[in-house]
Amino acid sequence: xxxxxxxxxxDCAEGRAANLPCNHSTISGNEYVYWYRQIHSQGPQYIIHxxxxxxxxxxxxxxxxxxxxxxxxxxxxxxxxxxAVYYCIVRATKLDTGNxxxxxxxxxxxxxx
Amino acid sequence: NAGVTQTxxxxxxxxxQSMTLQCAQDMNHEYMSWYRQDPGxxxxxxxxxxxxxxxxxxxxxxxxxxxxxxxxxxPLRLLSAAPSQTSVYFCASSHLGRxxxxxxxxxxxxxxxxxxxxx
Numbered sequence: 001x002x003x004x005x006x007x008x009x010x011d012c013a014e015g016r017a018a019n020l021p022c023n024h025s026t027i028s029g030n031e032y033v034y035w036y037r038q039i040h041s042q043g044p045q046y047i048i049h050x051x052x053x054x055x056x057x058x059x060x061x062x063x064x065x066x067x068x069x070x071x072x073x074x075x076x077x078x079x080x081x082x083x084a085v086y087y088c089i090v091r092a093t094k095l096d097t098g099n100x101x102x103x104x105x106x107x108x109x110x111x112x113x
Numbered sequence: 114n115a116g117v118t119q120t121x122x123x124x125x126x127x128x129x130q131s132m133t134l135q136c137a138q139d140m141n142h143e144y145m146s147w148y149r150q151d152p153g154x155x156x157x158x159x160x161x162x163x164x165x166x167x168x169x170x171x172x173x174x175x176x177x178x179x180x181x182x183x184x185x186x187x188p189l190r191l192l193s194a195a196p197s198q199t200s201v202y203f204c205a206s207s208h209l210g211r212x213x214x215x216x217x218x219x220x221x222x223x224x225x226x227x228x229x230x231x232x
């Protein structure tokens with residue numbers, strides 16, 4: 001699975017959009033981009049994933065560049081509850097061998113009042 | 114619907130003691146896995162299973178054993194605890210990869226974690 005690079009930390013003002021970048025320059029054509037977040041001491045929580053099209057759900061939007069070498073997770077109106085570590089993971093779907101998600105150290109997002 | 118349940122939430126062991134961390138899921142997920150998380154680090158995969166009777170090693174399997182006798186349960190065993198195994202342990206489960214209208218539907222669901230200290 002391709003390796004990802006994320007900034008170690010970011011700040012965002014409450015109510016503003018939080019844009020979290022992720023570089024995955026070695027991504028393969030069949031690899032998806034996944035985002036999870038981990039609020040302090042809790043288990044990680046799935047946010048969103050995509051292959052090549054932009055995706056949006058009730059939590060966030062995922063923008064993937066046309067060459068798929070980078071992506072951005074957008075939290076449109078950040079709240080204090082969005083303060084967490086955000087993990088960007090790139091992996092292929094493996095129908096029979098399971099879901100080995102490899103987490104890096106992620107981006108620690110702090111939402112400031 | 115309880116999701117992924119881990120027990121205990123906290124545990125203190127002495128070096129050399131053995132114990133089992135329990136993990137159960139009620140979502141009929143084929144895939145289950147164990148991660149450990151050390152301070153300032155991301156999660157590292159210990160062991161995983163793609164179904165009853167099938168287990169495999171992840172990144173950091175040494176010192177840990179697993180078994181999968183049922184779909185619901187995936188216990189993690191420490192046979193002889195060491196201080197280096199002091200960590201927070203997370204269990205996670207999901208369906209095996211499949212495509213729904215062309216998109217992968219893999220989503221990991223995590224338990225709330227077990228904080229283990231080995232003295």
